[in-house]
Amino acid sequence: MSSPTQSEASNPIQAFFEHYGLFDYNPARETMAQFWELCDLYNWDGESDERKEALAEIRGAIAQQFNAFYGSDAESLNGWHSLYQALQIADIPDTVQGCKDMIETIHVNICDLVDHKEDVPKKHRTEAELAEYSRRTGKIYPRENAYAGGLLRFLLRQITGEYHGRRRDGGGRKGRQGSKRHRRGQH
Secondary structure: OOOOOHHHHHOHHHHHHHOOOOOOOOOOOOHHHHHHHHHHHOOOOOOOHHHHHHHHHHHHHHHHHHHHHHOOOOOOHHHHHHHHHHOOOOOOOOOHHHHHHHHOOOEEOHHHHHHOOOOOOOEEOOHHHHHHHHHHHOOOOOOOOOOOOHHHHOOOOOOOOOOOOOOOOOOOOOOOOOOOOOEOOEO
16 A cells, blocks of 8 residues: 555545546635535436435545544543634633533534634533534534544544434434435435
């Protein structure tokens, strides 16, 4: 296996877009908005294998970028503090367990968190509000993504399917899984 290029190592999202020479990627713009433009440029409809594959790849790149920014070790207090500082959270817990407990009350879109390098992404009041926003904008990050480990998995919320709230045992969310078919802006 070849080693990653400089672009792939430093910015997985940029590396994704570089594979599509007809598209002019702008790192200052939102990733998913540009992804939907890429789909239009290449005439990929919601059922095309090309679109499904590209969607999986951009989601992987988003996770890799998140891990590059904040780390992938859920037991790293420094990683948690970096994440909370990016969210401009006051009174950051001083233990890993405290950070894990507090994150349950924070509802932020993962795509926005990665895209907002200088400013703070919107924090939604409830999981249901985040779900509606994520579906409306097409900024959905799947819980089953292979890169959704470490810190990232603590930000995953129920976005598709029927919302029933959180389980007290800390396990997965209740509810039926939504449709696997993704159309622009809806899941």
